[in-house]
Amino acid sequence: MDLEKQLKAIEALGDDHVGTASDTPLRSDAFDLSDIEKIALIKKDVHNIMQTLGLDLTDDSLKGTPTRVAKMFVQEIFSGLHPDRKPKASTFDNKYKYNEMLVEKNITLYSTCEHHLLPIVGKAHIAYISNGTVVGLSKMNRIVDYYAKRPQVQERLTIQIVKELQQVLNTEDVACVIDAKHLCVNSRGIRDIDSSTVTSEFGGVFKNPETRSEFLDYIQLTTEF
Ligand SMILES: Nc1nc2c(ncn2[C@@H]2O[C@H](COP(=O)(O)OP(=O)(O)OP(=O)(O)O)[C@@H](O)[C@H]2O)c(=O)[nH]1
Numbered sequence: 001m002d003l004e005k006q007l008k009a010i011e012a013l014g015d016d017h018v019g020t021a022s023d024t025p026l027r028s029d030a031f032d033l034s035d036i037e038k039i040a041l042i043k044k045d046v047h048n049i050m051q052t053l054g055l056d057l058t059d060d061s062l063k064g065t066p067t068r069v070a071k072m073f074v075q076e077i078f079s080g081l082h083p084d085r086k087p088k089a090s091t092f093d094n095k096y097k098y099n100e101m102l103v104e105k106n107i108t109l110y111s112t113c114e115h116h117l118l119p120i121v122g123k124a125h126i127a128y129i130s131n132g133t134v135v136g137l138s139k140m141n142r143i144v145d146y147y148a149k150r151p152q153v154q155e156r157l158t159i160q161i162v163k164e165l166q167q168v169l170n171t172e173d174v175a176c177v178i179d180a181k182h183l184c185v186n187s188r189g190i191r192d193i194d195s196s197t198v199t200s201e202f203g204g205v206f207k208n209p210e211t212r213s214e215f216l217d218y219i220q221l222t223t224e225f
């Protein structure tokens with residue numbers, strides 16, 4: 001990728017650029033390789049890991065694994081590293097004059113812990129109060145999914161979601177709570193299957209205790225259809 005394209009890609013990240021505290025630490029040459037080139041390199045690396053573990057890579061069941069893992073990293077679970085994949089969040093005028101809080105709750109979240117590369121599985125809950133603009137509901141789920149598809153820590157993921165929606169909706173009044181299980185805690189190490197991690201970020205009026213508790217009350221509602 002030439003320098004101009006690279007700068008544009010970094011610019012497209014908005015606040016989300018290389019080096020800010022809340023952002024995923026990316027090298028400045030992060031977008032130099034194409035997906036195909038990345039898959040070819042990762043395939044060799046996975047092959048080496050399996051080889052080192054003593055696995056027989058000529059076995060029918062194992063021989064495709066390096067390619068499968070490489071494709072899964074680049075095209076699926078880490079695909080949100082590329083700014084080109086950031087969802088376009090269509091916004092509309094708030095012509096309904098809906099001025100209360102909107103909550104999108106129980107958004108399914110699959111991410112990957114950046115310390116162990118093990119799954120993080122949970123739910124994200126988002127709220128905002130319109131400042132004249134509304135966003136398509138599904139775009140909130142898509143924004144969660146985009147930032148989740150990176151090696152992550154839950155704190156950063158929570159902040160990234162809020163910052164993105166604040167930018168899209170042109171308001172500080174956005175909040176996010178995430179409740180998730182980290183398989184690095186549940187299935188290895190301390191092996192505590194029952195614990196989960198809750199993180200939150202409250203922007204604008206959500207810093208106000210009443211607004212915050214209204215949001216927290218909504219996300220505790222049980223939805224059964
Ligand atoms: N703050 C934070 N920590 C996380 C997250 N995901 C995993 N971790 C923790 O990252 C820490 C990494 O600690 P290390 O001591 O380097 O790793 P480790 O030796 O494998 O630690 P154990 O899991 O305790 O066996 C662990 O305590 C993980 O539980 C996250 O989203 N946020």
Ligand SMILES: [Zn+2]
Nearest residue numbers: 113115116184
């Ligand atoms: Zn971990």
